Amino acid sequence: MARSNDEIAALLQEYADLIAITGGEAYRARVYEKAARAIGGHHADVSTLDAKGLREIPGVGRSIAEKVTEYLRTGSIAAVDELRSRIPAGVRRLTAIPTLGPKKALALYEELGISSVEELVEAIHAERLRDLKGFGPRTEENILHGVDLLRSAGDRVLLDAATDLAEDILGHLSEVTGCRRCAYAGSLRRVRETIGDIDVLAAAERSGPLMDAFTRLPYVTEVIARGRTKTSIRTVQGLAVDLRVVPPDSWGAALQYFTGSKAHNVRTRELAVRAGLKLSEYGLFDAESGERIVSGTEEEVYERLGLPWIPPPLREDRGEIEAGLHGELPDLVRESDLRGDLHTHTDLTDGLAPLEEMVRAAAARGYAYYAITDHGPDLYMQQMTEERMLAQRERVRELDGRFGKGRRGMRLLHGVELNIGPDGDVDWPAEFLAGFDVCVASVHSHFNQSRDAQTRRLVRACENPHVHVIGHPTTRILGRRPPLDADLDEVFAACARTGTALEINAHPDRLDLRDEDILRARRHGVRFAVDSDAHAVPHLANLRYGVGTAQRGWLTKEDVINTWPETRLRRFLRKGG
């Protein structure tokens, strides 16, 4: 399960939201928010820290340390419970709707008694918001649009939450006597960007002990169904998890079947039928005699269908069957291929950890190189200046090669995350930009420009000779913000023409570019950078989700610039110059 850091961070964030909704001091809310982020991003598990250790976390003082201790001791925080009792949980849910913040949520609750998204939608349709001060027709429109966005993510959860949960479940199940193998399958194994429910598969002669252990997991709130081969539960976060137990000799066929996708399985079963075979979760059978031919491993199943083993991220019926039949499956990029991270932050801007801590953690991940890319001055809130940037550069040069393995240690690149303005301009003039080893440039505002303007803006950023990587290219945030409306093919063409890489931002609520866009960009001959955009030490590990997304986009090592040796990377960063 998630570290206690994540549970506490969620609780403190909830407290901050409740303070804001109940009209508490804005500063108090902000302090709790900051502490939530700091604890969520802290490298050490807070359950192992004493009071002194807790207070060493920036933003955590006496009061918050006490609340953390209280939670670790009792499982709850009285102050949070007190505020919860005053405001229905649904009111806080309202603030998840983009453009609807704490003030509006409270007004809706106090004036109209609205405490759920459903009631809100109903009230808008009944035109009950019209008489409310501060609510006009555009507000109604924006709220309805926000609700649509929220619902487009549906009941699905982000990849990291689902992965954490699934790995915890596997940890528990693998210790059950008689469990021969277990793994997660389904969309999680295919690394889809959001997960509707988790499919866990286990192999055992007897299913009882596994089903027992499964239903007794600490976060189970409901056992939806329980049978001999399949049991379904719901967790505290509302996620449904299915456990299927199969005989060990059916493992491969079952794993293939439950990994999907449905479309991929339809294609594989068609192949089977054409070969006079029948494919099911129990194995590959001779259609006539009913005799089982293979079922032990996925490799055997695919092989008898005339296919190489197909990596799960490709199993979407997007041409992987044809590619497999012709021996043209890509040799997908792997996490171990990555030699470094090209987009990361420190506490000089909005990151949580100091430079040295981030560098040390990066070195521990075995990187050959690592770029520090704090925000430029155009994001006003970051308070960046040339002086501060140059001071950081000096420090970066001092730390260069001091950590990591190899004769030269881990090489540090001093970079920046520039802001792409409405016209495609970036923060600093060319002379100053020339001093950076790497410039990532990203859009952070003006999301509603026309399609033409948005396209021009991104193309101009690509044409800037100092911009090497376009960060989170569509700026979408899953369930919160739609992708920019731009002619992506034109942007991709500009990237290919100018030698600008596109980022695959690995943050689980971004995953931007997304898989379909990667497939399109690849056809233009674009290069990619898979980056964590880490704002804290634990975020560095998010790279795995970026790699999964890159795999879903059929990328190989060759396509991803941060798998390249440093000299080749540096050549790319000269951008044809």
Added chain:
DNA sequence: GCCGTTTTCGGCCCGACTGTTTTCAGTCG
């Protein structure tokens, strides 16, 4: 509520944008 070679009190990321107003509140990054 946190934090400090500007401070143990008085600050606290600060500006843009939107929609509602008629001078501003709320939300966002």
